Ligand SMILES: Nc1ncnc2c1ncn2[C@@H]1O[C@H](COP(=O)(O)OP(=O)(O)OP(=O)(O)O)[C@@H](O)[C@H]1O
């Protein structure tokens with residue numbers, strides 16, 4: 322088993338408009354293995370989303386080292402390369418679903434294929450296939466506003482899978498769902514893990530965290546504890 | 555995708571296109587007017603040789619009507635004087651013209667009558683349609699014979715102008731025999747339209763019809779366009795000497811060359827076109843600002859969408875292109891409507907007195923290019939801003 326994500330002393334600060342510096346990550350050391358299901362927990366404001374966004378190449382690091390799949394991307398600033406990593410290697414799932422309202426479920430799911438150079442028929446047939454697997458075959462023509470929260474989240478999960486990414490990044494994916502729907506989402510994640518995906522998920526809910534192989538606790542921008550629930554095979 | 559976005563807000567789309575619609579229809583009209591004016595000039599001067607030099611009585615340079623001052627000593631005989639002394643002229647002739655009553659049957663109207671010397675018709679490129687021209691002997695006579703212009707012949711005798719030959723018409727109350735009819739020519743000189751004139755021998759006009767009320771015009775043809783300036787100086791010198799003018803005295807004649815008459819007409823048409831183009835450009839710039847405004851609003855409204863697109867792998871260039879395409883579609887759609895509006899306005903404008911617009915593909919092409927560039931130019935900055943948004947900040951926005 323090899324590590325897919327490796328961080329050494331990663332630091333990240335935000336700057337307010339008045340120039341004030343807000344240190345958020347104060348030296349993160351972290352290693353995540355391929356095909357691991359990891360949960361990030363910690364108090365509100367502890368830097369979980371920030372860390373997830375750095376892993377997903379939406380943010381850059383200020384200092385420290387970030388190695389992704391064997392490639393040191395600490396100082397990678399080139400927009401095209403970063404966008405390509407996000408497009409092919411990462412699948413993002415958000416608490417608020419972040420679907421494009423004026424597009425149907427099918428178009429939403431197919432969208433990452435557009436940036437991956439797939440033809441319309443290619444990406445839409447892939448989208449149809451995933452939506453069917455996920456149990457939404459009868460909702461493909463619906464717009465997000467015509468879907469329930471759970472259905473919308475499943476659409477956004479389908480979208481995250483379109484380009485077959487190695488890593489799935491989920492920021493409180495069950496945060497806007499009731500507990501039953503949340504469990505359904507976790508069952509999907511467990512299934513993805515069986516299929517070889519690496520999953521990194523932020524959550525505040527212990528029942529949801531139970532599905533993971535490992536929980537990483539953040540406090541004041543540092544990793545304070547690695548809590549193993551299962552022993553990885 | 556870009557198109558869907560536009561349809562999502564039809565009213566705003568329409569409003570933002572309004573400027574482009576107005577701008578582009580103005581461009582169509584402007585080009586129509588410009589080309590129309592050009593065509594008119596070409597039509598007007600098409601039969602005039604560029605080597606021709608016109609000399610008229612009266613002093614003080616060019617411009618003005620054809621009024622002849624009493625002090626002018628310009629005479630038909632000057633032609634021979636000039637021709638015998640000049641080295642740069644290939645022919646010269648004179649005409650004596652004015653207005654008089656021409657009647658036949660019930661028809662009776664004041665028309666321009668032109669008394670002509672030998673070689674007048676060839677100097678101004680007038681061709682015979684039917685009948686005959688004056689013989690050289692008739693040119694020097696005071697015979698009551700007349701050649702009719704095309705328009706006047708049709709007015710008097712109908713479309714079949716050959717029936718005119720041999721008929722007797724009344725000119726200034728005297729009986730004249732029609733000996734020929736000219737082909738349609740289209741030229742309207744500074745004085746009158748040749749098609750709407752009648753032609754008589756020079757002396758007939760001077761002695762029997764117009765008396766001293768006529769206006770004399772000498773017409774010379776230079777050997778070539780390149781010697782035109784020299785030839786004009788020469789004519790001036792010869793005439794001044796012949797008229798015994800002191801070196802300090804002003805010319806008692808005015809001289810024009812056909813080439814500069816055409817080019818001054820062209821340049822005034824051009825001035826008009828430039829002016830109207832400036833107006834159209836301003837309208838288009840204003841319309842571009844309208845588009846820019848709408849695009850800024852759109853970018854702000856869709857900040858979250860931009861964040862989503864970036865998270866799933868859109869590059870800066872993809873975002874830039876998408877918003878640029880939207881702006882271009884706005885302006886292109888506006889442009890197409892503008893072209894349609896402009897084209898359908900042309901026949902309406904042509905109904906107005908003194909307007910002459912022409913349909914032209916040039917206009918459509920210019921309008922098309924204009925509207926696309928307006929879209930690209932004014933859509934670029936909003937699109938650039940969109941592409942530079944930070945994905946995390948964008949996702950967080952409401
Ligand atoms: N763009 C920003 N500008 C300034 N400060 C920011 C910005 N984004 C986040 N922060 C600050 O960084 C800290 C960490 O934010 P982050 O969103 O990573 O926390 P979190 O652990 O995900 O919290 P939550 O559980 O509430 O989602 C917070 O104190 C937050 O106020």
Ligand SMILES: [Mg+2]
Nearest residue numbers: 369370371492
């Ligand atoms: Mg968070």
